[in-house]
Structures are given as structure tokens and as C-alpha cells.
Amino acid sequence: MTVLTPRTVQANDLVTQIFEGGAGNGPAVVLLHGGTPGLVPYAGGSHLWGALPETLARTRRVIAIDAAGSGGTPAGDGPLTVEVMARHAAAAVAAVADGPVHLVGHDLGGLVGALVALDQPGLLASLAIVASAAAAPSGDGVDNLTFLGAPEPASTRQAQFWAFDRMSYAHHHIDSTLLDGSVAAAESEAHRAVLRRMANPAAAAALTGSVLRAKFGLFRAAREAAFPVPTQIIAAAEDPLVSRDHMLWLFRIIAQHQSATQFHLINRSGSFPFREQPEAFLHVLTAFQDGLLAMAA
Amino acid sequence: MDSMTLDAGKPADPYPFPPRQFIDIGGLRTAYHVEGEGPEALVFIYGGNFGGADSASSAYAWNMQVAPLAKRFRVVVPDKIGQGFTDPPLRDEDYTMGAVVAHIRDFLVAMKLPPVHIVGHSRGGFASARLAMERPDLVRSLTIVTSGTLSPGVGTNEVVLARPPHPPFTRESARWVYENYCFRKEVVTEAWMDVVMETLANPDYRRGVDKIVGEGLGADLFLPDLARYKRETLTWIDEGRLQRPTQVIWGFNDRTALVERGMELFERIARHERRTTFNVFNEAGHFVYREHPERFNALLAGFVDLHSAW
Numbered sequence: 001m002t003v004l005t006p007r008t009v010q011a012n013d014l015v016t017q018i019f020e021g022g023a024g025n026g027p028a029v030v031l032l033h034g035g036t037p038g039l040v041p042y043a044g045g046s047h048l049w050g051a052l053p054e055t056l057a058r059t060r061r062v063i064a065i066d067a068a069g070s071g072g073t074p075a076g077d078g079p080l081t082v083e084v085m086a087r088h089a090a091a092a093v094a095a096v097a098d099g100p101v102h103l104v105g106h107d108l109g110g111l112v113g114a115l116v117a118l119d120q121p122g123l124l125a126s127l128a129i130v131a132s133a134a135a136a137p138s139g140d141g142v143d144n145l146t147f148l149g150a151p152e153p154a155s156t157r158q159a160q161f162w163a164f165d166r167m168s169y170a171h172h173h174i175d176s177t178l179l180d181g182s183v184a185a186a187e188s189e190a191h192r193a194v195l196r197r198m199a200n201p202a203a204a205a206a207l208t209g210s211v212l213r214a215k216f217g218l219f220r221a222a223r224e225a226a227f228p229v230p231t232q233i234i235a236a237a238e239d240p241l242v243s244r245d246h247m248l249w250l251f252r253i254i255a256q257h258q259s260a261t262q263f264h265l266i267n268r269s270g271s272f273p274f275r276e277q278p279e280a281f282l283h284v285l286t287a288f289q290d291g292l293l294a295m296a297a
Numbered sequence: 298m299d300s301m302t303l304d305a306g307k308p309a310d311p312y313p314f315p316p317r318q319f320i321d322i323g324g325l326r327t328a329y330h331v332e333g334e335g336p337e338a339l340v341f342i343y344g345g346n347f348g349g350a351d352s353a354s355s356a357y358a359w360n361m362q363v364a365p366l367a368k369r370f371r372v373v374v375p376d377k378i379g380q381g382f383t384d385p386p387l388r389d390e391d392y393t394m395g396a397v398v399a400h401i402r403d404f405l406v407a408m409k410l411p412p413v414h415i416v417g418h419s420r421g422g423f424a425s426a427r428l429a430m431e432r433p434d435l436v437r438s439l440t441i442v443t444s445g446t447l448s449p450g451v452g453t454n455e456v457v458l459a460r461p462p463h464p465p466f467t468r469e470s471a472r473w474v475y476e477n478y479c480f481r482k483e484v485v486t487e488a489w490m491d492v493v494m495e496t497l498a499n500p501d502y503r504r505g506v507d508k509i510v511g512e513g514l515g516a517d518l519f520l521p522d523l524a525r526y527k528r529e530t531l532t533w534i535d536e537g538r539l540q541r542p543t544q545v546i547w548g549f550n551d552r553t554a555l556v557e558r559g560m561e562l563f564e565r566i567a568r569h570e571r572r573t574t575f576n577v578f579n580e581a582g583h584f585v586y587r588e589h590p591e592r593f594n595a596l597l598a599g600f601v602d603l604h605s606a607w
Contacts, residue, residue: 237567244560248556248560248577251549251577251579254579255549255579255580258579259579259580260579260592261579261580262576262577262578262579262592263549263575263576263577264574264575264576264577265560265563265574265575265576266574267563267567267570267571267572267573267574268567268571277571279603280572280574280603283574283596283599283600283602283603284574284576284596284599286599287592287595287596287598287599287600288592288595288596290595290598290599291589291591291592291593291594291595291596292591292592294365294591294592294594294595295591295592
């Protein structure tokens with residue numbers, strides 16, 4: 001199996017942790033993870049992708065980026081917002097890629113990816129938004145109780161297992177590699193610094209407010225003009241954080257004016273379809289990319 | 298030899314269609330097309346049924362799949378009983394979906410194909426799913442494309458296409474039907490309509506029309522029988538008899554089978570078969586595979602790779 005190599009790149013004044021490997025025809029694939037400190041109890045970082053990067057690296061170049069404020073990348077000095085994360089992600093993509101990339105964003109990473117597409121479409125060959133409650137319309141939904149009664153402190157191995165278990169169709173994918181990576185991410189200086197900041201209600205409100213602002217910006221842009229890049233929406237049938245109907249609505253929104261929009265629903269999976277059903281996920285992800293390549297030929 | 302050298306100056310057809318061949322299946326002269334080599338065999342089953350007078354399906358519906366996928370797989374496209382250039386049923390009581398399924402089954406056996414990746418569109422999606430349950434030994438994977446026939450819920454085919462404003466058997470009628478099926482009118486090409494008109498003019502095809510429309514077998518036999526058969530087939534799915542990887546593919550803009558019909562179908566199959574996905578293409582009507590051939594073919598090829606023989 002190809003092992004990805006860690007290195008750091010400079011992106012928007014942040015020393016950014018990335019993992020890269022593989023080679024192949026067609027654009028590189030860039031992975032943007034979810035799990036933002038203060039918004040969800042699990043600790044974000046590139047470790048969440050599990051075996052996906054290594055599997056992708058067999059046939060293409062892959063770069064996984066630790067988002068601003070997660071894993072090995074600091075949040076910087078200013079307020080942490082989705083816009084800040086998107087500017088950082090765009091700078092990181094520009095720093096590592098030698099052409100337009102297939103950007104894959106999970107959870108909040110999906111919304112960050114959508115902002116990158118809107119702000120700098122030239123960086124992207126396509127966008128995949130995966131199991132993203134952040135990007136999908138909320139539609140005056142009812143309270144989501146998935147994380148009700150989360151154990152404290154959230155940084156322990158037990159608490160991380162609890163969070164993944166709550167988000168999963170079945171717990172079998174929660175292996176020691178995931179838990180080791182999550183505990184390390186939760187104990188990272190970047191993560192702890194953001195948590196300290198989020199203890200201030202104004203900072204937390206700035207982040208949650210930016211999620212809504214970014215989401216509505218996406219909806220408006222997709223309503224008024226073609227969403228600028230081919231986009232696939234990948235939903236998980238048993239995702240407790242965002243229903244298949246919500247994700248289908250996200251597809252409808254992008255599909256208004258973007259011809260090359262696809263929706264995919266993965267069976268028997270919670271919030272991490274690339275971990276719970278890796279083969280089916282890899283199939284729909286790469287088929288879209290291969291199909292775009294065939295269209296361009 | 299490429300067609301550029303045959304006919305200099307004319308652009309090569311990006312989707313050359315292999316010549317029609319015939320095989321005897323239970324006394325019926327059965328037309329089919331085959332191309333490509335490989336351990337994995339793909340079989341395409343188009344939609345419609347015998348006796349259509351406003352339009353006519355045939356194997357050519359899949360011309361955008363055959364050449365691209367034949368680079369890696371053995372691709373086989375039969376004409377169904379009483380459609381395209383295959384003989385109509387020998388007996389009146391065989392103007393049923395059951396006879397369509399039995400004919401496909403006997404064709405697969407006669408062709409000595411390994412367990413196939415069957416791809417069925419519309420009514421062909423129903424027949425393919427039924428076959429996957431009746432004879433799982435013949436089927437390795439199942440792809441269902443916009444099948445209001447198989448999906449529970451209200452299909453709107455008869456609403457959208459009710460009583461075309463042009464006379465039956467005319468090019469205008471066929472064009473009107475397919476333009477209403479598709480998202481973009483431009484995909485209804487003259488080449489496609491040429492084959493439809495050739496089918497409508499085929500005397501064997503017309504015998505089926507005489508039975509279905511002229512003698513009323515459509516209203517008296519085919520449709521009520523299909524309704525009973527569908528009830529049983531959906532019950533079979535609910536019982537968990539569909540034991541093959543299944544991908545459901547839908548056109549987001551198909552007015553004859555709305556995207557909700559696809560979601561309902563996914564839910565019923567996915568309850569028992571883990572290896573089920575639901576896939577929707579934007580700016581696609583009923584003929585997803587003709588409106589977005591590159592991305593459709595990539596999705597299909599990836600599915601076949603995922604579920605190939607070990």
C-alpha cells in the first residue's frame with residue numbers, strides 16, 4: 001500500500017500540515033476533512049479519511065490537508081470562520097497543486113469546498129460534497145440529538161469513540177488507528193487553542209454564524225448563476241446528522257444551473273461513508289472524476 | 298480499420314454499432330448485437346414493450362454504451378421478444394412481461410454467457426430485476442435505470458406521453474415521444490429516429506402492434522398481467538429475494554418517472570442488499586445514458602469492476 005508522506009506548506013501565513021502521495025493521469029484529488037473544534041465533539045484532521053487516501057493514491061495524486069485549527073495546522077490569530085478556513089484551503093490547494101484538482105470535502109469541509117469553488121473556481125476540476133450537514137439546507141428541521149449527553153472531557157479515547165459510535169451505522173470501522181489519530185488531534189496545540197477560544201461565546205458565535213452565512217451565500221450563488229464547477233453530492237443513507245432528503249435538496253440547489261451535477265446515496269452508512277462503505281464510496285467518487293475526464297477527451 | 302479511411306472527409310462515428318446477428322430462441326428469431334472481449338459480460342435490456350405504435354425501442358438505444366464499454370468488456374444487446382427485430386410471441390397468451398423475462402433468460406443461457414452484469418432501462422429495468430431474482434445464477438450485478446415500471450408509487454409515463462399529437466407510425470410522433478422523454482431535445486438525433494422508423498416499418502414488429510393495439514391484448518392482457526406481476530415482484534424485493542449488487546440510476550429531469558420514484562425503489566432494495574446505491578444525474582430525462590454517456594459509462598464500468606468475478 002502506498003504510504004502518504006507528511007510535509008508542511010505555507011498557506012495564508014499558516015504552516016499547514018498536508019499528506020501527499022500517488023501519481024496518475026488526470027487531476028490530483030485534494031481531501032478536506034470535517035470535524036471543527038467547538039462544533040462537533042470528534043477531533044478533526046486528515047486521520048479521519050482512514051484508508052481512502054492510500055487507496056486513491058494507487059491511481060492518482062492525492063493530497064490531504066489539515067484544515068485551519070485542526071490536527072497539525074494552527075488556526076492563526078484572527079477569528080476562526082468558514083471564510084477564513086476557505087481562504088486557507090484555497091491557498092493550500094494553490095500551494096500544492098500543479099493544475100485544477102478534484103476537491104473532496106466532508107462535513108464542514110464540504111461547505112469550505114463550496115466556498116473555494118465560488119471564490120476560486122479555476123483551482124478546481126470538480127467538487128465532491130460528502131455527508132455535509134453544514135452545506136445542506138436545514139429546512140427548519142427538528143433538534144438533532146445525536147450528540148446529546150456527550151461525555152466530558154471530549155479529548156479522551158472513550159469520548160472520541162462515543163462520538164464516532166453515535167455518527168455511525170455500525171461501529172466496526174472505529175479502529176485503533178482512528179482513535180489514536182483522534183486523540184492525537186484532540187491533544188494537538190491547534191485543536192486546544194481553538195477550544196480555548198471557543199470558550200468565549202462571541203468567538204463561538206462568530207464560527208456558527210459564519211456557517212449560516214456561507215451556506216446562504218452558496219444557496220444564493222447557485223440560484224443566481226451556474227455553480228462554477230462540476231459537483232457531486234455523496235450522501236449516506238443512515239447519516240444521523242443529515243438526512244438523505246436534506247442531501248438531495250443540496251443536489252437540487254447545485255443542479256439548478258450546473259449541468260454536471262450528480263447525487264449518490266451510499267447504503268448502510270452513517271456520517272463517514274468513505275469509512276463504512278469504502279468500496280462503494282470509492283466507486284462513485286472516482287467514476288465521476290473519470291467521467292469528467294472522458295467528457296474532456 | 299477506422300471509418301475515416303473508409304469514407305474520407307466524413308467524421309468517424311464516435312459510437313459505431315456492431316452489425317445485427319440472429320439466434321433462435323425457442324422458435325423465435327432473436328436479434329442481438331455483440332462487441333468486445335473480456336471475462337465480464339454486460340447485457341443491456343432496453344425499455345418499452347411490444348406493440349408500441351407511437352414510438353419503438355430497439356437495441357440501438359444503447360449505441361453510446363457499446364463501443365466505449367466494449368474496450369474492456371464483452372457487451373451484448375438483444376432485441377426483446379416482439380421488439381426491434383426479434384419475432385413477436387408465437388402465442389397470444391405470451392404477450393406478457395413474464396414472456397419477456399423468459400425470453401431474456403433463454404437468450405442468456407443460449408449465448409453461454411457467464412453470470413452477467415445486467416443493465417435494464419424502464420420496462421427493461423423491471424425485467425432485469427425480475428430475472429436477477431428468478432435466476433440469480435445468471436446475474437452477477439444489476440443496474441436499474443429510470444424504471445417507473447419497477448418503482449412503487451405513481452409513474453407518470455402515461456400522463457406525459459398520453460395521446461401524442463401526431464399519427465402513429467410517423468417520424469413526428471416518434472420524435473415527439475422521445476423529446477418529451479429527454480431533457481434536451483438535441484439528443485433526439487436523426488440517426489436514432491432512423492432506427493425507430495426502421496423498427497416501426499418492420500413487418501414482424503407490426504404483427505405485435507396488431508395484437509397489442511388492434512386485437513386489444515395490451516389493455517386486456519399485457520397491462521393487467523403486468524400489474525399482478527409487479528405486485529409479486531415488489532413483494533419478492535421486500536422479502537429480500539434480490540441478492541445481487543444493485544445500482545439504481547435516475548435522470549433528475551425525467552417527468553415520466555420522478556426522482557422520488559428512484560428513491561423509493563432504492564429504499565426497498567437497500568433494506569436487504571447492502572451493495573445498493575442510488576445515483577442521480579442532473580439535466581437528464583428518461584434516457585440518462587444517451588444524455589450523459591461519458592459519466593454514465595464511467596459509473597457503469599466502475600460498478601462492473603467493483604463486482605467482477607473474484
